[in-house]
Amino acid sequence: MKNLWYKDAIIYSLDVETFMDVNGNGIGDFIGLTKRLNHLAGLGVTCLWLLPFYPSPNRDNGYDIMDYYNVDPRLGTLGDFVEFMHQARDRGIRLIIDLVVNHTSNQHPWFQSARSDKNSKYRDYYVWTDNPPKDAQDKVAFPGVQESIWEYDEQAGAYYLHRFYKEQPDLNTANPEVREEIRKIMGFWLELGVSGFRIDAAPFLIEPLGMENAKREELHNLLSDMREFVSERRGDGVLLAEANVSPDQIPLYFGDGDRMNMLFNFLLNQYIFLALAREQAAPIIEGLKTLPDTPHTGQWVNFLRHHDELTLDGLTKDEQQEIFAAFAPDETMQIYGHGIRRRLAPMLGGDRHRLELAYSLLFSLPGTPLLRYGDEIGMGDDLSLEGRTSVRTPMQWSNTQNGGFSTAPQDALTRPVISEGEYGYQQVNATTEQRDPNSLLNWMERVIRIRQQCPELGRGKWCILETDEPSVFAHCCEWEGNTVLTVHNLAKQPCTVTLKLKDFKPKHLMELFANRQYEPFDGNSSSIEVDAYGYRWFRSDSVL
Template structure:
């Protein structure tokens, strides 16, 4: 993929904010969030520093999988508003310097989608091959994504008289992406939403999406990636700076293929699941080395490719890349109760509750998020420290209504509580204690701190564009990393232990009296003639330091 203007690579230093319209703000008082509510909260998101909104599915749905079971790829669920409301949100967001992307869920549909209803009606239906059918369950059937909730990935349809494939729930039959007609329909979906103003898509479950293609096309094992390149090319032709942000929970070496390798012609961005999982292991052990080792082997990407960094997302906190012993260690520390765990691989809690509300550890975590090379992604409510409601069950525990005020329903809705899509958090992390209105007027709040991190991140171009190196120092509990790019260089220190420390560092390639200027607080440190400096860190402390020549003016 040839890049002619790097200014089009807006995602390299963006700040993404994921939200579910249904749980963000209810404007018409029916108990469900809607596009009218989102429109009235765009100024809040702009003030926070968000540059790109990621909207979870808003399409017509039976809502058996929180909107990921789609009945119409071209519509808006009437409970959320209509297409004009979405267009108004996109326009208003762009007026405030924010782009909008949306979930692209094309690995399956709802079983109530007209395509599937037509497909099951007759073997001669033109939609029959839109899905994957078999007369019997194959012997080499893969495992289900949801162990404990689904027995397998093949279910028998009485009307069709055959088994159909579903890697997710049985009410979500897989699309046959090997079928050229299915590809044509997917291209129409992409083109439609790009024409309405979206700046790209978060592509759901990419390996499963391509697995069907690779298993059914004669081109061989590269068939899926060939199709992914075609999708990226199509998006680029329709809108040159549109992105594909992929959910690819694989090891680094496998993720490279989904970027398109050195050509960078497949996914624009991918979530860094490996580093996220080792972060939690380091957090539990108060030992930065598991994360440091993982970051050190992070592959270098093509110019137009990017890592998406996150602390928490809308699904379970998956720990599938850890060993069984490591996973149990994290479970015991952060989610010890059975109701806090799901699928034998994840935790259904938010960060503040896992850390017992300790503001030092919470702030250290987000400082690290924004200092790592890549693009930070926030899940709604993270900026104020929202908790979860375990009574909601499973993944729904973290998908509770946004907490705007300490009023009824947290200011999310004026409806009766039973009308809400999920119950509001009711414990010490509920709206009585945690809400936007309270924190907006408190300069020492988590919200104010996240705003500061976003400002410093956006002013530090090297974080989005630079290269990462792990710095040697003697403390196992400290992660010291450097990010170096054409526009600058900075060092970040993060202490995973409660003990105050002095960290000796040697900064390569600097002159005597080079200045290390703090970016998150007042102060600076000078190196000696060998580039050495000693830096103090509080327990669970963090520091960002800009590397400046002696004569450079002080940063504001």
């Protein structure tokens, strides 16, 4: 694959339902999203990741799908989708959509046929048993919310597997006919112009739980089959996997460059928050060193927050408690025993310096950065809402009715807009921030512009630089003879840090970006001044 466009991408994640409502029914729609494409293009976004927009009973934020070949009527029509695709393409914005094929809705015609007739060909589209194992309860996806992964269906006269909610029966991916359905779904949306898919719950797709005579290796090859199909249909098409797995399992998803193009960097994400809580660089260093090497075509997608909880399951209980104490001290801020259901701005107490530090880290780390809608303006959360919906409130566009999201009555909105407190739409919105040259929105546009000028960060060989300050994380990335070096101070105290450069001998360092204007760096010295929660980016023409 020669076109590695995703290594230079700026990915922005959103849910059509909560982004922009044009017809005034209180629900976001594709026409509204299309009207806001100029905002995204101006921000510097080059790739959108859309959460599920398919017809759905909406028992799980649209991840319970009834029809893979259509648009939820609440959000618009296929015609609206195609017009949106055309407009996005004109602005140089690609699209990745959610491919949710671990399960369907229990309202999907496949499942309705499967439960009503044992001889239906769709019976084997799902995983059934007469005697569910009693030792599988530790495999529930939502501890404390979900009681079991097996549900008895009276009409079917058997139990069906559901790794998520009971309304989401798992598909039998060992069945060749199910695999053919997956190819048809991908082919349909590729034909409409999407650039790839975010593979939901990738580890569950290839685990033979409850599947009789299923061979694990053959299930693993499903990832290769999907990649081959996408590459044949669209040479620059990509697959991005949601796979929160241990480091030793990661190579399974990249393969030899013949499986997933990208993986979410769940491991590093957790170490970043441990580092922010401790105000020390060591956890970031440990996280980076723990990551296995990726093939040439492989790429990490780095993020701070997304539409789900901030999961900390890769850390020890003591480390989890450190992060809870720093960023989610109230139990109402926590979820599933090892997660946090807050957005980044309130987690960091609205501290602009810490927010800039965190996002500067995000954009400078090796890999491709991901932003969640509203990150650019510092949106907050609504902890009065149930579960994960606390971080899924409507986008705040202006200080007008409903934050400019919709003209519908407040009680008709798909979810309440944040209207009170320091994160209310009256204070936090795109229009107000656009007019303020010192706003987070304008800062975000600037850091994205700088990141786009630094392909070294997405494509290069990275190296951690030793320092004499435990709070300072310094690293560099080299690509095609150019090197970008960044320095981040995670502590509340300023410092002058000495970099132990070893094999890296810069001839000249030019400052690209910083939290303020510093005195020019003296190339004859290895000492660099950095403010509290400060950051500095440099470019050098030297080689590692």
